[in-house]
Structure formats: C-alpha cells, structure tokens
Amino acid sequence: MINNKPSVAVIGLGSMGWGAAASLVRAGYETRGVDIREEILQKFSAAGGIACKTPADAARDADIVFVFVVNDAQTETALFGENGVLETAAPETVIVACATTPPAFAEELGKRLADKGMLPIDAPVSGGAAKALTGEMTIMGSGSNEAFEKAKPALEAIATKIYRLGEDPGIGSRVKMINQLLAGVHIAATAEALTLGIAQGLDPKMLYDVICASAGASWMFENRGPHIVEGNYTPYSAVDIFVKDLGIVSGAGAAANFPLPLTETALDQFKQASAAGLGREDDAAVAKLYAQRGNVKLPE
Amino acid sequence: MINNKPSVAVIGLGSMGWGAAASLVRAGYETRGVDIREEILQKFSAAGGIACKTPADAARDADIVFVFVVNDAQTETALFGENGVLETAAPETVIVACATTPPAFAEELGKRLADKGMLPIDAPVSGGAAKALTGEMTIMGSGSNEAFEKAKPALEAIATKIYRLGEDPGIGSRVKMINQLLAGVHIAATAEALTLGIAQGLDPKMLYDVICASAGASWMFENRGPHIVEGNYTPYSAVDIFVKDLGIVSGAGAAANFPLPLTETALDQFKQASAAGLGREDDAAVAKLYAQRGNVKLPE
Numbered sequence: 001m002i003n004n005k006p007s008v009a010v011i012g013l014g015s016m017g018w019g020a021a022a023s024l025v026r027a028g029y030e031t032r033g034v035d036i037r038e039e040i041l042q043k044f045s046a047a048g049g050i051a052c053k054t055p056a057d058a059a060r061d062a063d064i065v066f067v068f069v070v071n072d073a074q075t076e077t078a079l080f081g082e083n084g085v086l087e088t089a090a091p092e093t094v095i096v097a098c099a100t101t102p103p104a105f106a107e108e109l110g111k112r113l114a115d116k117g118m119l120p121i122d123a124p125v126s127g128g129a130a131k132a133l134t135g136e137m138t139i140m141g142s143g144s145n146e147a148f149e150k151a152k153p154a155l156e157a158i159a160t161k162i163y164r165l166g167e168d169p170g171i172g173s174r175v176k177m178i179n180q181l182l183a184g185v186h187i188a189a190t191a192e193a194l195t196l197g198i199a200q201g202l203d204p205k206m207l208y209d210v211i212c213a214s215a216g217a218s219w220m221f222e223n224r225g226p227h228i229v230e231g232n233y234t235p236y237s238a239v240d241i242f243v244k245d246l247g248i249v250s251g252a253g254a255a256a257n258f259p260l261p262l263t264e265t266a267l268d269q270f271k272q273a274s275a276a277g278l279g280r281e282d283d284a285a286v287a288k289l290y291a292q293r294g295n296v297k298l299p300e
Numbered sequence: 301m302i303n304n305k306p307s308v309a310v311i312g313l314g315s316m317g318w319g320a321a322a323s324l325v326r327a328g329y330e331t332r333g334v335d336i337r338e339e340i341l342q343k344f345s346a347a348g349g350i351a352c353k354t355p356a357d358a359a360r361d362a363d364i365v366f367v368f369v370v371n372d373a374q375t376e377t378a379l380f381g382e383n384g385v386l387e388t389a390a391p392e393t394v395i396v397a398c399a400t401t402p403p404a405f406a407e408e409l410g411k412r413l414a415d416k417g418m419l420p421i422d423a424p425v426s427g428g429a430a431k432a433l434t435g436e437m438t439i440m441g442s443g444s445n446e447a448f449e450k451a452k453p454a455l456e457a458i459a460t461k462i463y464r465l466g467e468d469p470g471i472g473s474r475v476k477m478i479n480q481l482l483a484g485v486h487i488a489a490t491a492e493a494l495t496l497g498i499a500q501g502l503d504p505k506m507l508y509d510v511i512c513a514s515a516g517a518s519w520m521f522e523n524r525g526p527h528i529v530e531g532n533y534t535p536y537s538a539v540d541i542f543v544k545d546l547g548i549v550s551g552a553g554a555a556a557n558f559p560l561p562l563t564e565t566a567l568d569q570f571k572q573a574s575a576a577g578l579g580r581e582d583d584a585a586v587a588k589l590y591a592q593r594g595n596v597k598l599p600e
Contacts, residue, residue, distance in 0.1 A: 103500065126514050138514055163510050171502070175510050178497045182489055182516030185562070189485045192562050196549075197478045199558050200403065202471070210463050210475050214426050214438055216482030218518035249496075258499050258594035262485070262492050265565040294558035 005029050006063035008154050011055045011078045011085065013040050015236075016098070016125055017068025019132025020158040025049050026135070027157035032058040034078075054083035064094040064154050071244060072101040075109070091117040094151045098125050098139075100180060102248050103173040104255070110143070110169020119147035122169035124176035125159070128223075129236055136160045140179070142171035177252060180245040181263050186220035187242065188266040191287035193221075194228050199296045204229045227284035231300040239286060240279040242270045305329050306363035308454055311355050311378045311385065313340050315536075316398070316425055317368025319432025320458040325349050326435070327457035332358035334378075354383035364394040364454050371544060372401040375409065391417040394451045398425050398439075400480060402548050403473040404555070410443070410469020419447035422469035424476035425459070428523075429536055436460045440479070442471035477552060480545040481563050486520035487542065488566040491587035493521075494528050499596045504529045527584035531600040539586060540579040542570045 005028060010021040013035040024031040025048045032052045033044045041051035052058035055078045059065050065085055069078050075097055079085045085095065095118045097109060106122045113120035121143035131137055138161040141148070148155075148164055155162050165171045193216070197207045208225045211217055227233060246267035253260040269286050276292075278285045291298045305328060310321040313335040324331040325348045332352045333344045341351035352358035355378045359365050365385055369378050375397055379385045385395065395418045397409060406422045413420035421443035431437055438461040441448070448455075448464055455462050465471045493516070497507045508525045511517055527533060546567035553560040569586050576592075578585045591598045 128515070140510060140514075161513060165506060165510070174497070174500045174502055175507060178493050178500075178502070178507060179511055179514050179516035181493050181496065182511065182518070182521065185485065185489045185492075186516070186518060189482055189489075189562050192485075192560055193478050193481050196481065196553065196556075196558055196560065197474070199556055200474045200478075200552070202474055202478070206465060207475060207478060210440060210465070211479055211482065213461060214440075214479050215428070215519050215523070216479035216486070218482070218486060218521075219515050221482065221518075223515070252500070253496065256496075256499055256594070258496055258596075259590075260492055260496065261565050261569065262489050262562065265561045269561065290559075294556070296558075 006150070006154065007061050008032070009034070009052070009058035009062035009065045010068055011058060011065065012068035012070070012074070013044060014068065014070070015129035016132045016137070017066070019129060020066055020068060020137070021049055022047060022133060023135035023158045024154060029154065029157065032062060034058045055079070055085045056083040056087040059085040059093065060088040062089070062093060064096065064151050065089065066096045066098055068098050071099055072105045075099050075101060079113070086116060089118065092119055094119045094121060094147050096121045096123045096151060096155075098123050100124050100176055100245055100248065101173060102251060103170050103177055106173035107168070107170030119144060119150060120169055121147045121151060122172040124172055126176065126179060132158070139163060140165060140172045140175045142166045142168055177249055181249045181260070183220055184242045184246040184249070184270070185262050185266045186218040187224055187283050188269045188286055190218070190221045190224050191228065191269070191284065191290050194225060195287050195290040195294060195296050195298070198298065199294050204299055224284040227282055228287045229299055231298060233282040233285045235280060235282045237283050238280050239270055239273045239283050242283050243267070243274050243279070246270060306450070306454065307361050308332070309334070309352070309358035309362035309365045310368055311358060311365065312368035312370070312374070313344060314368065314370070315429035316432045316437070317366070319429060320366055320368060320437070321349055322347060322433060323435035323458045324454060329454065329457065332362060334358045355379070355385045356383040356387040359385040359393065360388040362389070362393060364396065364451050365389065366396045366398055368398050371399055372405045375399050375401060379413070386416060389418065392419055394419045394421060394447050396421045396423045396451060398423050400424050400476055400545055400548065401473060402551060403470050403477055406473035407468070407470030419444060419450060420469055421447050421451060422472035424472055426476065426479060432458070439463060440465060440472045440475045442466045442468055477549055481549045481560070483520055484542045484546040484549070484570070485562050485566045486518040487524055487583050488569045488586055490518070490521045490524050491528065491569070491584065491590050494525060495587055495590040495594060495596050495598070498598065499594050504599055524584040527582055528587045529599055531598060533582040533585045535580060535582045537583050538580050539570055539573045539583050542583050543567070543574050543579070546570060
C-alpha cells in the first residue's frame with residue numbers, strides 16, 4: 001500500500017497493458033510492470049513505473065495483478081510457469097486476467113486460482129490502444145464481489161465501462177468472445193464492402209461517409225474504414241489477433257456442435273491475409289486480400 | 301401545381317411508399333397514390349390522398365413521380381408496362397426510382413428515361429418503415445441538377461438525409477448496394493452472435509446491452525437484436541427482402557468477377573431461412589435457423 005492505495009502489477013506491457021500501466025501510474029498507484037522487451041521496461045521506468053524482470057518479482061508486493069499478455073498459453077506461463085505470479089503472490093491477491101482466451105480456459109483458470117487462495121477476475125478488455133492510454137477501456141468482467149470490491153479503484157483507473165457480468169469466471173470471456181465474433185466479421189465485411197465499392201467505381205471517402213450515417217454502419221466500419229480509405233495499415237490491432245480471436249470463437253462453436261458460417265468465413269479471410277504475409281499489419285489489411293482477388297487498386 | 305407546390309404521385313404504397321405518400325400529404329402536396337391492394341387505396345383516400353388505379357392515371361397530372369415498388373421487374377412494369385407512367389407523364393416529369401435494384405438496371409433505366417424526355421433520379425432509400433412514416437428517410441440519390449432542384453422540396457418532405465452522390469443514375473444504387481451488403485451481413489452476424497451467446501449460457505439481454513456499448517456493435521445489431529432478445533418477429537423488413545438485396549450484391553460480384561465470401565455466406569443463411577418457411581417473417585428470424593441447427597431455445 002502507498003497513500004492508502006493498493007500496490008499493483010501489470011504483466012505484459014503491449015498496447016493494452018502499457019495503457020493500463022500508464023493509467024495506474026498516472027492515478028498514483030505504485031505500479032510494477034513486466035515485459036520481455038528491455039526497451040519497454042526502460043521506458044516504463046522513465047514513465048514512473050517500477051520495472052521488473054519476472055512476474056514473480058512484480059507480484060511479490062502487489063495487492064492486484066493485471067495479466068495483459070496475448071493469449072491463454074502466455075497467461076498460463078505468467079501465472080503458473082517458472083518465475084510466475086503464483087510463486088510469490090500473497091493469499092487474496094486479486095488476479096485480473098485480461099487476455100482474450102477461450103472461455104473454457106478462463107473458467108478453469110478461475111477455479112485454479114481460487115484453489116490457490118487468490119481472488120480471480122475474468123476480465124477481458126475492449127476499446128483499443130488509444131482508449132487504453134487514456135484509461136478509458138471497457139472491462140467485461142466476472143468474479144466474486146470480494147475480488148471486485150478490492151480491485152474497484154484500480155479497475156476504475158484503467159476503464160470507464162466496467163461490466164460486472166456475474167460471479168463465475170468464464171462469463172466475461174464468453175461475452176468477449178461474442179463481441180469478437182461480431183468485431184471480426186464486421187472488419188472483414190468492411191473490407192469486402194469498401195473494396196467492392198471501389199471496384200464499382202465509387203469514391204471510397206464518399207461511400208464511407210454515407211454508410212456511416214446509414215443502416216450498414218458498424219463500430220468497426222466507422223473505426224477501420226478510414227484505414228482503408230486512407231491506405232494506412234499501421235497496426236493498431238493486427239490481422240493475427242483476429243486469426244487468434246476468431247479461432248477461439250470457431251473452437252467454441254466446434255466444441256458445442258454449433259455451426260458458425262459467418263465466423264468461419266471471416267476467419268478464413270484473416271487466415272488467408274496472414275498466409276499472404278499481412279499478419280502483423282493492421283487488421284484492415286484484409287482489404288488487400290480482397291483487392292488482389294478482385295483486381296482492384298486500393299487508396300495509398 | 302397547388303399552392304405553388306408541384307403535384308406528386310407515389311407508385312406502390314408498401315411500408316416505405318406509404319410513409320413517403322403520407323409525408324407528402326402531410327406537407328400539403330396534392331398526392332396521387334397507386335397500389336394493387338384496394339384496401340390500401342381506400343385507406344389512402346381517407347388519409348387525404350388521391351387514390352388511382354394505375355400508374356398512368358397517377359402520372360397524368362404529376363410533376364414528380366416516386367416509384368416505391370419492390371424490385372427491378374416491378375419498376376419496369378410501373379414505368380414502361382401497360383398503363384404505366386410513361387403512357388401519360390408529361391416531358392420533364394421527375395421520375396424518382398426508389399426501389400433497391402441492380403445498379404446496372406438503375407443506370408440503364410436512367411438513360412431510357414432521359415431518352416423519353418424525363419428527369420430521372422436514381423434514389424434508393426434507407427431507414428425503415430418508422431422513419432418513412434415520419435418523413436425521415438435517407439435518400440442515396442444520383443441524377444441531374446435539374447431533376448434534383450425540381451424535386452428538392454418534395455424530397456425534403458420525405459427524407460431528412462438527402463445524399464446527392466453524382467449526376468449519373470446508377471451511383472445511388474451502387475451505394476445502396478454496398479449498404480445492403482453490410483446490413484445483410486450484420487443481420488446474419490447478429491443472429492449468429494446472439495444464438496451462440498445463448499448456447500454458451502449467457503443472458504441475451506445482458507449480452508445485447510454489453511455489445512451495444514462495445515466494438516462489436518452495429519446499427520443492425522442495435523436495431524434487430526431486440527427482436528431476437530424479445531422473441532418478436534413482426535416483419536418490419538422480411539427475410540425475403542435480404543434474399544433479394546444480397547442476391548443483387550452477389551450478382552454484381554459475379555458480373556465483376558469479384559469474390560464476396562461474406563455476402564455469399566450471409567445470403568445462404570437468408571435463403572435457408574426462406575426455404576424453411578420464414579421468408580415473410582422479420583429478417584431477424586434468421587436466428588431461428590441458427591437456433592435449430594445449434595439446438596438452442598430462443599427467447600419467446
């Protein structure tokens with residue numbers, strides 16, 4: 001504790017984790033950060049954080065640990081691996097698992113953490129890097145009231161929308177999964193629509209403006225459309241993220257014997273884009289795949 | 301002319317045409333209406349309109365003719381068929397073609413009408429029946445300045461957003477087609493997402509509320525989601541409309557050798573729903589198809 005605030009740790013200082021850690025530092029929390037990239041750790045020290053080499057080091061004095069790694073395997077390693085959080089975390093540490101992972105993993109993780117005496121929150125986040133930086137993420141959370149009450153001020157430092165969706169870990173990840181189903185389909189649909197429009201001779205900026213004010217609009221069309229219209233594929237969120245996230249949806253559908261034709265079709269576009277070498281470009285670069293197949297020239 | 305206002309005619313008093321005609325009557329226009337359903341004509345007379353048996357009758361004294369039929373074939377018949385508009389319309393009558401039709405048809409139609417001395421506007425509309433009733437449609441229009449200037453006050457009586465997208469007929473229909481691509485994919489995605497969420501044990505109303513505030517949101521998710529969450533399939537817009545509209549998109553893709561995997565997948569869902577007897581239900585009833593395939597019970 002410092003200034004009556006709990007000490008926090010953030011494992012993984014990627015775009016979302018960095019934003020969370022920076023928001024916590026700004027809000028006056030003693031914040032430990034862990035990343036495998038030395039230059040990021042130096043930057044974090046310069047920004048007022050405490051750089052740590054391992055999750056175990058960061059968790060030793062933390063009341064709340066945010067796990068902002070990329071997927072289930074990294075979450076597993078950060079928590080239960082060598083030099084992982086569980087080696088040092090005190091009982092009743094709140095463990096906030098923020099990666100998008102298969103709901104079945106999140107559910108099982110919650111049970112395992114509770115068995116170890118931790119207070120787990122299944123807490124996938126949404127909103128993108130820009131919102132993360134300003135402390136305005138959305139958290140789709142589920143966990144015990146005790147965990148939420150203990151973490152509340154810290155959660156409020158990183159997020160403006162905090163959904164408490166139930167007490168059982170897994171609910172948050174299920175809601176996030178459904179969100180990603182829609183987000184992924186909408187990004188691919190944005191690419192399909194804008195490239196067809198260009199193929200039809202329409203001005204992409206005009207088309208974008210009209211659709212944004214019409215029934216074809218989506219959050220993703222409004223957000224990713226300008227990337228295509230302006231030919232800017234700086235990776236705010238990469239193609240490979242949706243290979244992963246729609247893969248999670250597809251896996252959950254397969255496990256439940258629930259056909260998901262649009263999910264499978266959108267996933268196939270991201271996989272093809274990744275196979276074409278676009279995996280680390282912005283997810284809107286799936287438009288390049290459409291443009292190539294349709295022999296259309298995209299804005300540059 | 302009456303009160304310095306041009307006389308107008310509306311061919312087709314379905315949900316959108318009725319809304320347009322009612323808005324024109326309300327705005328003080330002498331409005332002739334045509335429909336094949338006698339009871340609709342009686343209702344239109346009672347509402348202050350002039351009921352006409354044929355397009356030719358309605359167009360005889362009209363300065364502006366709105367064609368609000370369902371598709372290209374009906375547009376063709378209403379204009380060029382027996383007792384069609386072209387039999388009686390005076391030169392320089394503005395012909396506002398509002399049905400969603402293949403862009404190639406709309407382009408050709410514009411040329412044919414111009415050859416006959418008419419002032420055509422390619423003017424697909426959007427916004428739904430409720431907005432139509434209150435005079436708040438969106439018009440995605442293209443046509444000559446002369447046509448737009450002559451029709452302007454009447455267009456403003458039925459629409460709050462009037463896009464003038466260019467001088468050539470076909471542009472309006474191309475933009476509308478792209479809008480329908482997105483709208484159709486988003487409706488099917490809404491059904492896929494909400495039914496998977498139910499299969500995963502999530503509360504559909506909670507899921508709907510969270511997604512509406514997240515990156516997975518779309519205009520269609522927000523608008524059609526409640527139909528599924530509340531189990532209300534009153535047909536504001538029917539499944540078969542999207543069999544038609546996505547069929548137009550698919551046809552344009554095929555003609556341009558432009559692959560449209562999401563469009564084809566969504567179209568397939570609407571076709572399957574229609575084949576299962578749901579064609580005249582609300583387009584959100586595509587969720588029933590998903591529920592059946594996934595063995596899920598929808599809200600009722």
